[in-house]
Amino acid sequence: MACFLVSTAEAIAVTVAAKVMEKKEAKLALEGKKPEAEGKAPFSRKLKWLRNMLWGGSALLAFEHVWHGEVVPWFPFLTAAADPQEAMVMLQEIATVGVAMAGLVTLAWLGMVGVSALIEKRAKKEDAAEAVK
Amino acid sequence: MTLLVAVFAAIIATVVWYKKAPRDEMKTGFLALMYWGASLMWTVDAVFEYVSDPEGYFSPAPVDMLNDLFLGVSVVALGLIIWLVVLLIRDPKGIVKQALLKKN
Numbered sequence: 001m002a003c004f005l006v007s008t009a010e011a012i013a014v015t016v017a018a019k020v021m022e023k024k025e026a027k028l029a030l031e032g033k034k035p036e037a038e039g040k041a042p043f044s045r046k047l048k049w050l051r052n053m054l055w056g057g058s059a060l061l062a063f064e065h066v067w068h069g070e071v072v073p074w075f076p077f078l079t080a081a082a083d084p085q086e087a088m089v090m091l092q093e094i095a096t097v098g099v100a101m102a103g104l105v106t107l108a109w110l111g112m113v114g115v116s117a118l119i120e121k122r123a124k125k126e127d128a129a130e131a132v133k
Numbered sequence: 134m135t136l137l138v139a140v141f142a143a144i145i146a147t148v149v150w151y152k153k154a155p156r157d158e159m160k161t162g163f164l165a166l167m168y169w170g171a172s173l174m175w176t177v178d179a180v181f182e183y184v185s186d187p188e189g190y191f192s193p194a195p196v197d198m199l200n201d202l203f204l205g206v207s208v209v210a211l212g213l214i215i216w217l218v219v220l221l222i223r224d225p226k227g228i229v230k231q232a233l234l235k236k237n
Contacts, residue, residue, distance in 0.1 A: 007174065049166060056167025057174045059215060060208050064135065067204050097181050101174040108173055 001070050001080045001090040004061035006098035007105065011054035018047040039124045041116060050109040057105060134198055136175040138205025142212065143168035158225045164216040171208065 021044040028034070065071040070079055080090035146165035153161065183190045193201075221229055 003178070004174070007170075052163050052166035053170030053173070055170075056163075056212070056215070057170030057172075060139070060167070060171035060212060061174050063208060063211050064204060067207070097177060100181070101177045104177050105170055105173050108169070 001086075001093050002065070002078050003093055003098035003101055004058045004065065005094060006102045007054050007061070008058040010102045010106070011051060011058055014047055014051045014054060018044050018051055021047055039127065040120050046109075046113050046116065049112055050106065053105050053109060054102070057101070061101075134193075134201035135205040135208060136172065136179050138202065138209060139168055139172045139175055142209045143172050160216065160220050160223065160225065163219060164212065167212055167215065168209075171212070 021042075025042050025044055062071060071077060072079055076082060078090065080086040143165060146161055146168055150157065150161040150165050153159065179190075224230055
């Protein structure tokens with residue numbers, strides 16, 4: 001009914017966080033502390049992975065809701081919001097399906113960040129071993 | 134069916150991205166992440182649907198399947214349109230800029 005709203009809200013928060021992080025990293029780069037120099041991908045880049053998944057997923061799911069007539073271009077935009085009983089069902093769906101969707105995407109992103117950290121660690125070890133040779 | 138179509142689109146986009154990585158001039162990484170995000174969300178939707186009606190989930194009516202397939206293909210098309218708009222706005226190769234500033 002409106003489950004994509006949770007992911008959309010998270011997408012907005014992550015977009016802001018990525019922008020703030022990017023500015024911080026740019027400041028650090030001016031001081032000569034580039035994360036790439038330490039063999040690490042900047043955290044803002046990793047946040048952008050989550051941002052793209054959340055925005056993309058939300059947009060495509062919103063389209064699905066338009067397809068099913070659950071989202072309309074006039075007030076109150078969500079057809080379920082016009083009827084108090086249906087509104088309750090919608091809120092329940094947002095609290096269950098919506099939160100689970102945002103949670104799974106975030107969990108997948110955490111997995112990606114974990115794997116990328118392992119790859120960075122392995123690359124650092126390989127570089128150190130080559131330097132010894 | 135919509136989930137399946139989205140997953141296949143995500144896999145194809147990821148393979149295309151991997152073939153060109155680490156260069157990502159065509160922003161296929163963005164396209165892949167967008168489809169993966171949608172696929173994960175529809176997976177949750179599918180789980181909730183299965184829990185509410187385990188028997189009906191694997192035996193949908195042909196009309197519903199056709200509608201879902203049509204929706205899936207439309208979703209892929211919309212994803213491609215979003216990707217194309219982002220690609221042309223970001224213009225990583227500077228082609229749009231060159232075309233705009235071209236002096237005849």
